Structures are given as C-alpha cells and as structure tokens.
Amino acid sequence: MSTMPAVVAVNTFREAVRDRVLYNLIIFALMMIGGAILVGEISIGVHQMVIVNLGLSAISIFGIIMAIFIGVGLVHKEMEKRTLYSLLAKPIRRWEFLVGKFAGLLLTLVVNTALMTLGLTGALYYVSRTFERSDVAILVAVYFILLELALITALALFFSCFSSPLLSTLYTLGIYVAGVFAPDIKGVGEYTQSPAMAAGARFVYYLLPNFHNFNVIAAAAHGETIPFTLIWHNTLYAALYVILILVAASAVFSGRNLK
Amino acid sequence: MSTHTLKITSHVRSVTLAVVAVPLLFVAIAALQARIDVLSAPVTQDKEELVLRSASLLKKLSLGYDPLLADIYWTRAVQYYGTRLQNRSGSFQLLAPLLNIAATLDPKLLIVYQFGGIFLSDHPPGGAGRPDLAVELVKRGITANPNEWRLYYDLGFIYYTRLKDYQKASRAFLEGSETPAAPIWMKIMAARVAENGESLETSRFIWAELYDSTKDESVRKTALEHVQGLDAEIALKRLNQVSEVYWKKFGRFPTSMQELRGAGLVEGDLKDPAGYPYAMGPRGIPQLDPHSSVKIESNQRKP
Amino acid sequence: MTNAAIEIQGLTKDYPVGFWRKRMCRSLDYLTLRVEEGETFGFLGPNGAGKTTTMKLLMGLIFPTAGTARVRGRSIDDVRMHREIGYMPEQPYFYDYLTARELLEYFARFFGYNAVERRERVRRFLELVGLTTASDVQLRKFSKGMLQRVGIAQAILHDPQVVFLDEPMSGLDPVGRREVRDIILNLKRQGRTVFFSTHILSDAEMLCDRVGVLVGGKLQGVGAPEELVSMEVLGMEILFEVRAGSAPPTSMAERATHAGNRYRIEVAEADLYSALEELRSCEARILSVAPLRPSLEDYFLKLVGREKATRPPIEVSLV
Numbered sequence: 001m002s003t004m005p006a007v008v009a010v011n012t013f014r015e016a017v018r019d020r021v022l023y024n025l026i027i028f029a030l031m032m033i034g035g036a037i038l039v040g041e042i043s044i045g046v047h048q049m050v051i052v053n054l055g056l057s058a059i060s061i062f063g064i065i066m067a068i069f070i071g072v073g074l075v076h077k078e079m080e081k082r083t084l085y086s087l088l089a090k091p092i093r094r095w096e097f098l099v100g101k102f103a104g105l106l107l108t109l110v111v112n113t114a115l116m117t118l119g120l121t122g123a124l125y126y127v128s129r130t131f132e133r134s135d136v137a138i139l140v141a142v143y144f145i146l147l148e149l150a151l152i153t154a155l156a157l158f159f160s161c162f163s164s165p166l167l168s169t170l171y172t173l174g175i176y177v178a179g180v181f182a183p184d185i186k187g188v189g190e191y192t193q194s195p196a197m198a199a200g201a202r203f204v205y206y207l208l209p210n211f212h213n214f215n216v217i218a219a220a221a222h223g224e225t226i227p228f229t230l231i232w233h234n235t236l237y238a239a240l241y242v243i244l245i246l247v248a249a250s251a252v253f254s255g256r257n258l259k
Numbered sequence: 260m261s262t263h264t265l266k267i268t269s270h271v272r273s274v275t276l277a278v279v280a281v282p283l284l285f286v287a288i289a290a291l292q293a294r295i296d297v298l299s300a301p302v303t304q305d306k307e308e309l310v311l312r313s314a315s316l317l318k319k320l321s322l323g324y325d326p327l328l329a330d331i332y333w334t335r336a337v338q339y340y341g342t343r344l345q346n347r348s349g350s351f352q353l354l355a356p357l358l359n360i361a362a363t364l365d366p367k368l369l370i371v372y373q374f375g376g377i378f379l380s381d382h383p384p385g386g387a388g389r390p391d392l393a394v395e396l397v398k399r400g401i402t403a404n405p406n407e408w409r410l411y412y413d414l415g416f417i418y419y420t421r422l423k424d425y426q427k428a429s430r431a432f433l434e435g436s437e438t439p440a441a442p443i444w445m446k447i448m449a450a451r452v453a454e455n456g457e458s459l460e461t462s463r464f465i466w467a468e469l470y471d472s473t474k475d476e477s478v479r480k481t482a483l484e485h486v487q488g489l490d491a492e493i494a495l496k497r498l499n500q501v502s503e504v505y506w507k508k509f510g511r512f513p514t515s516m517q518e519l520r521g522a523g524l525v526e527g528d529l530k531d532p533a534g535y536p537y538a539m540g541p542r543g544i545p546q547l548d549p550h551s552s553v554k555i556e557s558n559q560r561k562p
Numbered sequence: 563m564t565n566a567a568i569e570i571q572g573l574t575k576d577y578p579v580g581f582w583r584k585r586m587c588r589s590l591d592y593l594t595l596r597v598e599e600g601e602t603f604g605f606l607g608p609n610g611a612g613k614t615t616t617m618k619l620l621m622g623l624i625f626p627t628a629g630t631a632r633v634r635g636r637s638i639d640d641v642r643m644h645r646e647i648g649y650m651p652e653q654p655y656f657y658d659y660l661t662a663r664e665l666l667e668y669f670a671r672f673f674g675y676n677a678v679e680r681r682e683r684v685r686r687f688l689e690l691v692g693l694t695t696a697s698d699v700q701l702r703k704f705s706k707g708m709l710q711r712v713g714i715a716q717a718i719l720h721d722p723q724v725v726f727l728d729e730p731m732s733g734l735d736p737v738g739r740r741e742v743r744d745i746i747l748n749l750k751r752q753g754r755t756v757f758f759s760t761h762i763l764s765d766a767e768m769l770c771d772r773v774g775v776l777v778g779g780k781l782q783g784v785g786a787p788e789e790l791v792s793m794e795v796l797g798m799e800i801l802f803e804v805r806a807g808s809a810p811p812t813s814m815a816e817r818a819t820h821a822g823n824r825y826r827i828e829v830a831e832a833d834l835y836s837a838l839e840e841l842r843s844c845e846a847r848i849l850s851v852a853p854l855r856p857s858l859e860d861y862f863l864k865l866v867g868r869e870k871a872t873r874p875p876i877e878v879s880l881v
Contacts, residue, residue: 086669089644093269247273255270
C-alpha cells in the first residue's frame with residue numbers, strides 16, 4: 001500500500017524523460033558549461049574558479065527552470081486532461097498521488113543534475129587534468145542545489161493543485177526570489193527604527209523558505225570545505241519545509257472536486 | 260440531511276493534519292533557520308555574492324530596479340559593518356565594494372557617502388582604515404550631487420579628522436558653503452580651519468553637527484562617542500590650566516581634585532560625560548577615571 | 563446482513579454557479595438507489611441528467627453536498643473500496659505518451675500483482691478488447707474507439723466485483739458495440755455487478771436486469787425494463803414485400819408505409835389473419851409479423867415529458 005507513491009513516481013519520471021523539452025534544456029546547460037571553459041581561458045589563474053562558478057550557476061538555473069516548468073503542471077495537467085479520472089478510481093489515496101508526483105519530478109531533477117555535474121567535472125578535468133580534495137566542495141554545492149530544487153518542486157506542486165500553470169509559475173518564482181533575498185529582509189528588520197517593521201520583517205524572514213542558505217556556489221568556487229553540521233542542518237531544513245508544503249498541498253487537494 | 264454532523268472524510272483528516280502540523284513545522288523551521296544563520300556566518304559572510312563585483316554589470320542585470328538593489332546593497336553594507344564590528348575581526352574588506360555598488364546603482368543615495376566617509380576612514384577596529392577610499396567615495400557623491408552641501412561637509416570631515424589635511428578640509432568646507440541651502444557656519448568653519456588647523460572646539464563642533472543631522476544609527480553612535488570624548492578633552496585641558504594656576508600659587512602640583520576645589524579654583528561636580536569623576540594624575544595632569552567609558556584621542560595615542 | 567453491491571442514500575450534489583458563485587445549481591437531487599450483487603443495472607437519462615455526476619461521486623472524484631453511498635459494504639470515502647471496483651470514465655483520457663500495454667501495466671501495479679502475473683493479465687485483457695496488434699502504439703495515436711476499448715480493459719483487468727461504466731458504447735461502431743455488449747454479458751455471467759449509464763435504450767433493454775431513469779437530477783423510475791413498460795399488446799406489425807410491378811392490396815395501400823417495394827402496416831390483433839390472407843392472395847412475401855408493445859423508449863420519452871414518438875418510417879436493415 002505504501003508503494004503507491006513509488007508507482008506514481010516511476011510513471012512521472014517516465015513522462016518527464018519522454019518530454020523533449022528536457023533534452024533541449026540539458027543540452028543548453030552542457031553548452032554553457034562548455035562555454036565556461038572558453039571564458040575561463042581568458043582570465044588566467046582563475047580558470048577553475050570561473051568554470052565552477054559558471055557551471056554551478058548553470059546547473060542551478062536550469063534545475064530551477066525545469067523544476068518550475070514541469071512542477072506547475074504536475075497536478076494541473078492531470079486535472080485538465082482528466083487522466084486523473086481513471087487513476088483516482090484505483091486504490092490510491094490522494095496524498096499518495098501527490099507524494100508520487102513530487103518524488104517522480106525530484107528523481108528526474110536528480111538524474112539531470114547528475115548528468116550536468118558529470119559534464120562539469122569533465123570540463124574541470126579537461127582544464128586541470130587532476131582531481132583535488134577541494135573538488136568535494138563542488139559535490140556539496142550540487143547537493144545543496146538539489147535541496148533547493150526539492151523545495152521549489154514542492155512549491156510548484158502545491159500551487160499546481162489549485163491554480164493555472166501561469167499563476168503557479170509566478171507564485172513559485174516570486175517566493176523563490178524573495179527567498180533568495182531572505183537575509184536582506186532580515187537586514188531590513190535589524191536596520192529599521194520602527195519595532196512593528198522589525199517584527200514584521202523578522203516574521204517574514206522566518207516564514208519564507210530561505211534559499212540563500214543553499215547558495216554555497218562561491219564557497220565551492222574557492223574550494224572551501226563546508227562543515228558537516230551545516231550540511232546536516234540544511235538537509236533537515238529542506239526536509240521539514242518540503243513536508244510542510246506537501247501536507248498543505250494534501251489538505252488542499254483532498255477536498256478538490258475534479259471537473 | 261447530514262449537514263450538521265461532520266463526516267470524518269479523508270479531506271477532513273488532511274485538513275486537520277495540516278492545521279496541526281503546519282504551525283508546528285514552521286516553528287521547527289524557524290528554530291533551524293536561526294541555528295543555520297549562526298553556523299553559516301563564517302562560510303557565507305566572506306565570500307558573499309560579491310561574485311558580481313562589477314557594479315556596472317549589476318546595473319545592467321538589475322533590469323531597472325536599480326534603486327531597490329541599491330537599497331539592498333546599502334543594507335548589506337550596514338549589516339556587514341555591524342557584524343564585523345561585533346566580531347572585532349578588524350577587517351572590512353568588502354565595505355568599500357559594497358558601498359560603491361550601492362552608489363553606482365543609486366548615486367543619489369546620500370547616506371552611502373556619509374557612512375562610507377566615516378567608517379571607511381576610521382582606523383580599526385572601528386573602521387576600515389582607508390581614508391583614501393573614503394575620499395574617493397565621497398568625491399563620487401559630489402560629482403553626482405554637486406549641490407548637496409552635506410557631501411562637501413563629509414569630505415571636509417575626512418580631511419580634517421582623519422587625514423589632518425587642514426588646507427583641503429578648509430577648501431571643502433568653503434566649496435560647500437557656496438552651494439544653495441548651505442548653513443552659514445560652513446564659511447566660518449572654512450576660515451577657522453584654515454587659520455588654526457585642528458582645534459578641540461572645531462572638532463567638537465564637527466562631530467556634534469554630524470550627530471544632530473544624521474539619521475543613521477551607527478553614525479550617531481560614533482558621533483556621540485567622539486563628542487563626549489572631545490568634551491572630556493576640553494574639560495581636561497581647562498583643568499590642566501587650573502592645575503598650572505595652582506602650581507604658580509602653591510609651588511607644587513595638586514594631588515587631587517579636592518585640592519583644586521579647596522583652593523577655590525573650581526567648583527561643581529567635575530564629572531566626565533559618562534559620569535565618572537575626573538582624577539588627578541602625576542605631575543598635576545588631570546586624567547579620566549580609569550573605569551570611564553569615554554574615549555579620547557590622546558588616550559589612544561599613549562603607548 | 564445485506565448483499566447490496568451498491569447502496570446510495572440521499573446522494574446530492576450542488577454546484578455554485580453565476581459570476582460570484584453564489585447561486586447553487588443542484589445537479590443531483592437526493593438519489594436513493596440500491597443495486598444487488600450480480601445485477602446488471604442500466605442508468606438511463608438524457609444528457610445532463612446527472613448520470614456522470616453520480617458516477618464521479620461514487621468514484622470520489624467529486625464530493626457530495628449531502629448523502630452517503632456504499633459499495634460492497636464500504637463507504638465511498640474508503641480507499642479500500644477501490645480494490646473491488648472498476649471504472650471507465652465517459653471520455654477516456656489516458657497518458658498519451660504511454661502505449662496501451664504500458665498504461666495497463668501501470669494501472670495493474672496498483673493492485674499488487676507480481677511482474678509475471680501483471681504481464682499475463684495485460685496480455686489477456688488486451689486480447690479481450692481486441693488491441694493486441696496495437697498494444698505497443700502510443701495512445702496519442704489511438705482513435706476514439708480504440709481508446710474506449712483501452713478504457714474497458716483498464717476497468718476490468720483486476721477482476722473487480724463491481725464495474726462502473728460511463729457510456730461504454732459511445733463512439734463505437736456496431737462491431738465495437740457488440741463486443742462491449744458481449745463483455746458486459748460475460749461479466750454478468752461471472753456474477754459481477756455491472757452499473758452502466760447509457761442513452762441507447764435498446765442496449766439497456768437487452769442487457770439490464772433493472773434500469774433507473776434519471777431526469778434533471780431526480781430519479782424518476784426504477785425497475786426491470788419489462789416492469790416499467792406495460793405488457794399490453796397494442797397491435798400487430800406486418801412487414802411484407804410485393805412482387806415487382808404489383809401493388810399492395812387496396813385496403814392496405816393507404817395505411818401502409820413503404821420504401822421501394824417493402825411495406826409496413828399496423829393492424830389490430832383481431833384482424834391479423836384476415837390481413838395475412840389478403841396479402842397471400844396477392845402473392846406478397848411476408849417478411850415479419852411482430853406484436854406492438856410500448857417500448858422503453860416510450861416510457862423514457864414520457865418521463866422526459868415529450869410527446870409520444872411517432873413511429874419511424876420503415877427502415878429495414880439487414881443485421
């Protein structure tokens with residue numbers, strides 16, 4: 001019975017894989033990474049740093065695009081196309097369906113990110129002909145990107161339960177951008193004179209998903225090690241937030257009348 | 260029919276779970292976030308998103324939201340300064356770039372120049388110790404806002420207080436006095452600085468003016484410290500003169516403030532701005548109470 | 563201890579309508595219905611009567627404003643109920659990037675079969691609905707009729723005890739319809755309960771143990787087809803053919819309708835033999851003699867409030 005989400009997940013993955021748009025995005029991303037090699041040639045001495053910076057940024061951006069692009073249609077498309085009719089007549093609970101869709105898209109993103117990371121590692125190896133210990137920082141950065149993508153996917157899925165793809169994209173993007181500037185929102189709270197503003201800013205700061213947490217691209221570019229406690233805390237943060245969003249999505253979706 | 264009894268449908272269960280779990284999760288998440296903030300300070304602080312150091316690139320990327328981004332970078336600059344100050348790390352490497360980016364994005368954000376003027380030029384641990392960068396920043400401000408008397412004031416401030424270049428300071432004050440809406444005293448200041456160079460009274464005036472007019476908390480704080488320090492110095496100077504009078508009268512140095520009072524040469528409380536009584540040091544030179552929180556320049560000059 | 567396959571009690575569904583969504587439109591009005599195990603039940607009604615709404619409510623796709631329903635003793639809110647039922651939606655939409663085989667395999671996974679069983683079932687049911695040759699074609703290339711068959715296959719491949727079919731015959735050609743009829747008859751033979759909606763009355767008459775008629779969201783009549791229409795014989799209908807070049811007997815000429823040289827006439831039961839005599843004397847060829855009874859269609863139309871249908875012009879189709 002608890003395998004229902006897995007069944008849906010595998011099928012969601014299959015659907016994503018058969019979607020041609022995905023391949024275009026991956027190719028574009030790999031092109032960017034390849035381009036990074038050329039750009040890096042220009043500035044001697046910081047070659048690797050530039051490749052890592054550009055490469056990780058590309059992986060992050062394309063991951064986000066994919067997560068939102070597919071995510072906002074996850075539930076909405078099934079409702080519009082009525083494929084849900086026959087599916088929900090099977091012994092599957094609505095929340096199991098949601099979790100399955102989420103897991104399927106996440107799996108897709110993991111696979112794509114892994115492919116792109118392979119490309120990045122390849123580009124680095126091409127340039128430096130060696131692997132260094134500091135390259136582990138890159139893997140950690142990629143892991144953080146995946147945590148970020150998990151959150152974005154969950155958000156997109158949540159909105160997909162009740163709003164059109166266009167609106168869902170706007171909402172998800174909006175929250176993402178706000179989350180990236182989270183520390184600045186916190187800063188406003190610390191800088192302002194009015195206690196009401198300060199309290200409001202602090203409240204919003206803790207409420208929003210803090211995407212800034214996951215941005216260790218610069219650190220990775222410098223080959224810095226990221227402490228394990230931070231990795232663990234961020235994983236927990238992402239996990240709890242994803243659970244929160246899925247619980248909310250389940251509450252919304254479980255009462256929805258399908259047209 | 261059954262409209263009054265609530266059927267325990269799966270929907271009801273989901274909503275109940277959400278109503279209970281979501282607030283709890285938010286609390287847990289907030290607590291986690293606080294912990295993460297502490298943990299990640301050393302990692303992310305240094306290598307901030309100054310990946311984009313090129314201000315002009317940033318301006319192009321900001322898609323017209325320059326003033327907003329300027330505010331963000333300004334806020335970050337303040338935060339950066341504040342945290343660095345707390346950590347007593349003594350290095351403010353990113354302060355100038357951050358302020359410069361903010362100035363590029365919004366050249367009319369005057370507070371950026373003032374803040375930079377004071378804290379870039381101040382020596383560590385209070386500032387970056389780079390008066391040259393400070394001058395550069397304020398001059399940028401003047402170029403962009405040639406009629407803002409405040410900026411000439413800020414420039415004059417740097418020359419006077421940090422660089423001790425009284426000629427340039429005077430010239431800055433003079434130029435400033437010629438802008439519309441400039442206060443009358445600027446001309447007087449220009450003259451006085453040109454004549455006397457540094458004086459405690461002028462310094463006090465400059466810092467007090469800053470204190471009165473600024474809206475920025477950090478600037479106010481530092482200005483107040485300086486005003487108090489200067490007040491103390493002025494008082495000490497006068498006490499020192501009194502001490503000499505005592506020596507002339509009695510042939511020896513006074514050993515305590517009581518003696519001065521006893522001789523009828525001073526009256527009143529003789530407390531420094533922090534509330535600590537002035538003490539008499541060796542050879543009749545008045546000093547601050549060792550416990551006093553007031554800072555004076557001559558203190559810092561002592562080995 | 564009941565062995566009702568389907569028990570519906572006061573099921574009601576209101577929809578908000580209007581710009582501000584303030585007014586309520588009642589699409590199903592306190593439906594109360596009981597279907598026994600092994601019954602084949604036909605759910606009749608004009609378009610928009612609420613048949614699909616009823617199905618969607620039973621499947622948990624939409625939620626009732628009031629009322630309850632149980633299938634095989636389990637509430638429709640219980641997900642376990644879905645193990646024992648099969649559902650074919652009105653217009654089957656499936657994941658068009660999957661092939662027929664992949665779709666059935668996907669759905670089969672929800673029932674816990676192992677890989678071997680699954681493959682075997684899928685193969686068997688693809689064969690049953692005649693899609694073996696198209697089993698590895700992507701569904702986006704399927705015609706409506708083919709999709710309909712996939713719809714049936716996915717509804718029954720887990721051998722459910724109760725099968726819900728929403729307009730199973732729609733969009734099918736006569737061959738397809740017969741195949742569906744055979745499938746339903748087969749299910750009936752296996753003792754399963756079949757609940758299907760249709761507006762093809764002849765199918766309902768032929769297949770159903772009982773029918774229910776839904777009009778404007780209200781259940782107007784339930785019962786066996788022969789119970790709902792009276793057994794009264796209204797007359798006899800004779801179909802005959804005259805020899806080329808001849809004309810029918812004069813007494814019949816005005817009353818008969820014809821197409822080409824095929825004629826149809828209605829006579830009172832008492833006049834049957836004299837009429838046949840007349841036809842024999844002009845060497846007409848008798849094609850059929852049948853009693854006229856009110857049909858389900860009459861009953862249906864009466865319920866729907868329209869006037870009694872005029873007899874259609876003679877249409878002799880060779881079936």
